[in-house]
Amino acid sequence: MSDDTMRWAPAVPTVPAAPGAPAADRPTGALRRWASGWWAVVHLVLHPIALALHLTALVLLVTGIVLVPVLGTGFLLLVPARLLVAAGAHLERYRLAALLDVRVPAPGPCPVQGPWWRRVVLDPRPWRRAGHLALVSTFGVLGAGVVLALAGTGLAALAAPAVSAALGHAGEYALPFGIPGTLHAPAVLVAAAGVLLLALTPPVARAFTAVEVLTARALLGPGRGEREAVLRRRVETLTETRSRTVDSVEAERRRIERDLHDGPQQRLVSLAMQLGMAKRALDRGGPDAARQFLDAASSSATAAISDMRHVARGIHPPVLTDRGLDAAVSALAAASPVPVDVEVHFPPAQRPSPTAEAIAYFCVSEALTNTAKHARASRVVVQVWREDALGRDVLRLRVSDDGAGGAALADGTVADGGSGLRGLADRLAAVDGWLRLDSPPGGPTVLEAGVPWTVGGGR
Missing domain, CATH: 3.30.565.10 (Histidine kinase-like ATPase, C-terminal domain)
Incomplete structure (x- = not known):
């Protein structure tokens, strides 16, 4: 079995609650979704840590492209650049799966045929990966800065009333981000602003990661041609298996008919004959004469029940249900x-x-x-x-x-x-x-x- 046949579709997103769902279920789902948004915060905060690998790969790639006309020396940089770009893409797939539960399948083999230098230059997979790394290094780091500012300011606002009171400046608060001046506000209002900023952090992080997930699926996953090829193979497989399944179902129907004819039907015919003979024996010779036919009829009924259970078990056993x-x-x-x-x-x-x-x-x-x-x-x-x-x-x-x-x-x-x-x-x-x-x-x-x-x- 090839790896393609073992590859499954990504996990289906959570379906929102239906309008008719009980009201008690909705806050629980919204709270769970808000809490899961902190994983998006963690994902964004880790962007600066991976930035060194991504920037190194991008710098080597750009420098290699620029130096290719210089006696082909750029090819010496393109090889490590491709390796680093592939490592960065693998890291991003792993982070998406581990933190956001989004699994992006790897693309297939290189679609370009020919000598090695042609595959190095024209293979679209490294360029798409590099595009995603460039997006992560800019938009992703921007998102990390935004959520860190929201979360940091929210935590500072929550702690500010206690710190201000301890320093003897109750009601006076320094402005964030080095802005000169002080803010005069009630402690309750400052704490409420901190809670609001912390509450906004997960939705904002989810908005940034939603863009990143879309681009990851487009740039790190299989290309359009690969997806179309997979769909074509899927259609061909379904066409073949449909006809074979119809034949299999028809063969199963014939088997059930044969089992019913050879088993329970014969038993029931024998049962009817034995009951008829028992009735005639009862009219002619009394109960003693009919007893042997009734015993045989009882045995036939038991055997018929056993045969019916065997046939039913072959269709769908009750113990399974x-x-x-x-x-x-x-x-x-x-x-x-x-x-x-x-x-x-x-x-x-x-x-x-x-x-x-x-x-x-x-x-x-x-x-x-x-x-x-x-x-x-x-x-x-x-x-x-x-x-x-x-x-x-x-x-x-x-x-x-x-x-x-x-x-x-x-x-x-x-x-x-x-x-x-x-x-x-x-x-x-x-x-x-x-x-x-x-x-x-x-x-x-x-x-x-x-x-x-x-x-x-x-x-």
């Missing part, structure tokens, strides 16, 4: 002829969406079925956990056994894994999931799958 993935996978392990160890690493209260649960359940079910039929394994381990993949929660699972191996995956589809795994691969691809199989001859076999945590809607 009622008790979640942990209980459903444990039930599969208990019914497996091969000993199975189950490890579920998220609490039952944190359940994925029903669609994600169902897909993960059938992945485990198909893997255990194939292991029992073909692997000749003595032990199977099933692991299920929740994982953060570039800002998006993913339900991950791994099924490993110590069997003979020999199954194969090719280009994201199952080559020799049978129609069951092929259908699972198509179903996973249709919901932005993936399936990977590592099964060398002689074993062991490891099947891994990932599906978005909230595919098809959350709980």
